Amino acid sequence: xxxVTSMPRLSVERVSKTFPTATGGSFQALNEVALDIAAEExxxxxxxxxxxxSTLLExxxxxxxxxxxxxxxxxxxxxxxxPERAVVFQHFALFPWxxxxxxxxxxxEMARVAKTERRRRAREYLSMVGLEDFGDRHVWQxxxxxxxxxxxxxxxxxxxxxxxxxxxxSGADAITxxxxxxxxxxxxxxxxxxxxxxxxxxxxxxxxxxxIVVMGTRPGRIVSIFSLDDATRExxxxxxxxxxxxxxxxxxxxxxxxxxxxxxxxxxxxxST
Amino acid sequence: xxxxxQGGSQGPSRTMARLRSFxxxxxxxxxxxxxxxxxxxxxxxxxxxxxxxxxxxxxxxxYFASGEIFSxxxxxxRRGALGFAIAAVxxxxxxxxxxxxxxxxxxxxxxxxxxxxxxxxxxxxxxxxFLGLGFQAQVAIVIWAAIWPILLNTVTGALxxxxxxxxxxxxxxxxxxxxxxxxxxxxxxxxxxxxMRLGAxxxxxxxxxxxxxxxxSGIGFIILNNQYTFKIxxxxxxxxxxxxxxxxxxxxxxxxxxxxxxWRGNT
Numbered sequence: 001x002x003x004v005t006s007m008p009r010l011s012v013e014r015v016s017k018t019f020p021t022a023t024g025g026s027f028q029a030l031n032e033v034a035l036d037i038a039a040e041e042x043x044x045x046x047x048x049x050x051x052x053x054s055t056l057l058e059x060x061x062x063x064x065x066x067x068x069x070x071x072x073x074x075x076x077x078x079x080x081x082x083p084e085r086a087v088v089f090q091h092f093a094l095f096p097w098x099x100x101x102x103x104x105x106x107x108x109e110m111a112r113v114a115k116t117e118r119r120r121r122a123r124e125y126l127s128m129v130g131l132e133d134f135g136d137r138h139v140w141q142x143x144x145x146x147x148x149x150x151x152x153x154x155x156x157x158x159x160x161x162x163x164x165x166x167x168x169x170s171g172a173d174a175i176t177x178x179x180x181x182x183x184x185x186x187x188x189x190x191x192x193x194x195x196x197x198x199x200x201x202x203x204x205x206x207x208x209x210x211x212i213v214v215m216g217t218r219p220g221r222i223v224s225i226f227s228l229d230d231a232t233r234e235x236x237x238x239x240x241x242x243x244x245x246x247x248x249x250x251x252x253x254x255x256x257x258x259x260x261x262x263x264x265x266x267x268x269x270x271x272s273t
Numbered sequence: 274x275x276x277x278x279q280g281g282s283q284g285p286s287r288t289m290a291r292l293r294s295f296x297x298x299x300x301x302x303x304x305x306x307x308x309x310x311x312x313x314x315x316x317x318x319x320x321x322x323x324x325x326x327x328x329x330x331x332x333x334x335x336y337f338a339s340g341e342i343f344s345x346x347x348x349x350x351r352r353g354a355l356g357f358a359i360a361a362v363x364x365x366x367x368x369x370x371x372x373x374x375x376x377x378x379x380x381x382x383x384x385x386x387x388x389x390x391x392x393x394x395x396x397x398x399x400x401x402x403f404l405g406l407g408f409q410a411q412v413a414i415v416i417w418a419a420i421w422p423i424l425l426n427t428v429t430g431a432l433x434x435x436x437x438x439x440x441x442x443x444x445x446x447x448x449x450x451x452x453x454x455x456x457x458x459x460x461x462x463x464x465x466x467x468x469m470r471l472g473a474x475x476x477x478x479x480x481x482x483x484x485x486x487x488x489x490s491g492i493g494f495i496i497l498n499n500q501y502t503f504k505i506x507x508x509x510x511x512x513x514x515x516x517x518x519x520x521x522x523x524x525x526x527x528x529x530x531x532x533x534x535x536w537r538g539n540t
Contacts, residue, residue, distance in 0.1 A: 061444055083446040093441035096536040097459040106455075110446035140536055158445060 007075050008036035009194045010060060010162060015069035017055055017220075029055045031219035032069070039161075040192040044205035044212045046246070048254050052220025053198045054166055060196065061087050061164050073162065083107050086155035090167040092147045094139045100126065100150050101135035107158040125153040128190075129183060145176035149183070156187075162194040169204065181207055202246055206239065214246060216253040223249055324509040332510035342514065348490040349518075352408065353480050356415025357473055363416075364423035364472070365465060371424075372431025373457065382428065389421035393479045397486060406487050411480065418479040419472035426468025430461030463537045466530045473526055477519060492518065 017030040029052040037043050045053040058064045060071050062081040071078045073085065081087075086107075094103050104122040113121070126132045129149035139147060148168055155163055165184075169177045185208050188195055199205050205212045209228065216223040226246065232238050306326045312318050313325040324332075336342040371378045397414050404410040434457045442456045484493025492515050499508035530537070 063440060063443065081444040083444070085444070087441070087444040089437065089441060091437060093437050095438065095456070095459070097462070097534070106442075106447075107445040109455075110448075110451060138536055154445070 009039040009041070009074060010035075010037040010196070011072045011075075012036070012056070012060070013070050013072075015056070015059060015066045015071060017052065017059065017064070018067045028219035030059075030066070031221045033220070033222055035213060035222065035225075037194060037196065039194055042188050042195045042197065042208055042210045044197045044199055044209040045215060046199055046202065046205045046212055046250075047215030047220075047223075048200065048217060048250065050217045050220070051215040051253070052217075053215050055220065056215075057087075057164050057166050057196060057198050060162075061085055063087075083111065083158035084160050085162045085164055086158040086160035088148075088151050088155050088163065088165040088168045090170055092144075092151045094147055094151055094154070096139050098139070099135065100131065100137050100139060100142070103139065103150055104135075104154045104157050106154060111158075121157065122153075125156045126150075128156060128187065129153045143176075145172050145180060148172065148180060152184070152187070156191075160193065162196065165195065165197045167198050167200065170200070177204075184208060202243060202250070206233075206243065206246075212246065214249050216249075223253065321505065324506040328506050329509040329513060332506045333513050336507070336510055336514065342495075342511075345490055345492050345495050346514075346518075348488075348494075349480060349484065349492045352411045352484075352491065353415055353476055356412045356480070357419050357476050359412070360416045360419035360423055360472055360476070361469060364420045364468075365427050368424045368427025368465075368468075369431050369458070369461065372428040372461070373453070375432075378428055378432060385421065385425055385428070389425060393418040393475070394482055397483055401487060411483050411488060411491075414483045415476045415480050419476040422471035422475060423465075423468040426471070427461065427465050430464030430468075431457060433464065434460040463530075463534045466526075466534055466537075470523075470526045470530065473522060474519075477522060481515065 012033055012035040015030055015033045016028065019027045019029055021027050033052075033056060035043075045056060047053050055064065059066050060078065062078050062085065065079075078085070095106065098106065101119070101122045104125050105118045108118045108121065123132055123135065126135055129152055131146060131149055131153065134142065134146065134150075139150065142150065148171075151168070169180045172180060181204060184195075187193075188208075197205070197208065206228070212226045212228070214223045214226070215221065226242060228242065232242070309323075310325045310327060313320050313323050320328075371381055393414055396417050397410070400410040400413040400417070404413055438456055438460060439452055442452050447455060480491075481493035481496075484491035485497040488494045492511060496508055496511045496515065499505070499511060
């Protein structure tokens, strides 16, 4: 607590979350999760369905409150949603009655930014995702991949310190997905925003992250954390090793649930080791 | 990058397509008039009972040329527009309120359903009792007919607002008031517009019937009055004018709906 520089951007301290179930029981989505994320870091939360990764993201977003434990940003407890922690949702959550520019301007309207300034900045954010020529379109006139880029531009318009992304590319086809990943990596390098990225694709996590947090189910918890950098990414042997290690962990998490049910949740080819 | 875009072309080709579909719609209507003309011309139905279009349409022209029809059209439109406007101005905000507060909507929905099931014309004697014969009772019955579909659809629309959009708005810095005005209201608008269109067509039906029972002006009144006074060609002319009014009303509302909710059916 002494040096400000060492304070993590995001801090998750022993967070548990329990939901009541319809049958009157309770379901533990998260159990004693602890995680610190540094500023400028790109962290992926990877795990099968039911590991609580989206719940954790929503708690950090301030959309849900933890049953116990606490989350904080720059040392300040998170109690409600706020534009300093922008969220990109899996289903885009764009406003269909607004144009592309109108969607990107929304958070700036909420922040009472003057109109000419909004226009100028909206254009800037749209060009960041390569959509500067599509500002006048309606959202429904764009493809899914383009819509997700609008959602990313809208999140950037919050001028957030942290980008929270909840399986943002899982609806995209393989080619679009690769393009979106490349664009996000570029954006991270250019802006150095803290990014927390929820995914159930091993390859996606490996491609973009500084750290991969592997989560397990019943109850949702952190199983292991892997660090990697661009030097590792260029090393085919080390990459294969990492992929195998992650897969072994995930396999243990998935198998007790039965092959068919959760096995399909993890995307990508499992190495045959 | 890219990815495909669709829709969007709002230029002359779209106008042409509209014109063409309008033209195509005219063909069966022309057929209908032809059959109508024929069954009288062939002597299957007496011309005294069924005026053929060759006589009824010039009567329409005469109604407009003499200016006689305008006071009646004006009377009908005044009643209809005022009643409908009141129904919308009351129905939409009240419906939004009911739909935004879950326990209120649970409590009031059965009441609305019950009142909606009463045929509006059954209420006409009640309104006449309170408001007498004339303008006020006519407007009241229009309000009654239009307000239930508007109210019900607005409640449905407000209840059906995508929670995920509200959630997104919260993360983007929107407060309660902003979520209501900037998210809930536009999200419910397509359903509200459906209610408005239903309400308008109910109001139209009821107005004509009410004018036959308790008015001395209006398009419904002259239809029945022409029949009483054996002006049968004029009666059919008035019916034709009424039909055109109904079509214009429906197209006008469809146009308004497209103008206000262009994203509809595309999400």
